[in-house]
Amino acid sequence: MPEIPLAPLRRPEPGLIEIDLDARPAHVMVDGRRAMLWTYGGSFPGPLVRLSEGETARLRFTNRLPEATNLHFHGLHVPPTGRADNIWLHVPPGESFTYEFSVPSGIAGTYWYHPHAHGTIARQLWAGLAGPLIVEGPLEAMPELAARMSESRCSRILLLTSSGGQHRTECTTGTRASRAICSW
Numbered sequence: 001m002p003e004i005p006l007a008p009l010r011r012p013e014p015g016l017i018e019i020d021l022d023a024r025p026a027h028v029m030v031d032g033r034r035a036m037l038w039t040y041g042g043s044f045p046g047p048l049v050r051l052s053e054g055e056t057a058r059l060r061f062t063n064r065l066p067e068a069t070n071l072h073f074h075g076l077h078v079p080p081t082g083r084a085d086n087i088w089l090h091v092p093p094g095e096s097f098t099y100e101f102s103v104p105s106g107i108a109g110t111y112w113y114h115p116h117a118h119g120t121i122a123r124q125l126w127a128g129l130a131g132p133l134i135v136e137g138p139l140e141a142m143p144e145l146a147a148r149m150s151e152s153r154c155s156r157i158l159l160l161t162s163s164g165g166q167h168r169t170e171c172t173t174g175t176r177a178s179r180a181i182c183s184w
């Protein structure tokens, strides 16, 4: 299992997190073999996007692929419109788009992000575009719990896929495990 890097982030003011993410072709190691994939941030799976309940997430996404793509935040209860989880927006090659949404309370958990540009979803997903997303809740802000969590901090997130139009994600963190089967 590869170590999953944390997506570059800034907290320029309280309650606001800014994250840079790009999609690009990259050579990566998959099960000991070198492969050319389409990646987020040059890693496979893509970098971990870590958000907190109640904050505003601003994700500046740059498309360095040769075709249009976009971002979908799978499972997050955020609006599918505007600059939020709007799958109807397509980002042309070489262009950037800044997604922005408020992270609701009560949704702490493990999610993932992937492209959702109709007509190319499956191909782009199978090319390597998928990454984990964790929403932290108020419990993680408790110093005692934070100390325990840092000892057992999530270091592995396993993404499994199967054929037939379904994909399965299986994720394990220090404090919770979740498993989901979904179609897109």
Ligand SMILES: [Cu+2]
Residues within 6 Å of the ligand: 072, 074, 114, 183, 184
């Ligand atoms: Cu999905």
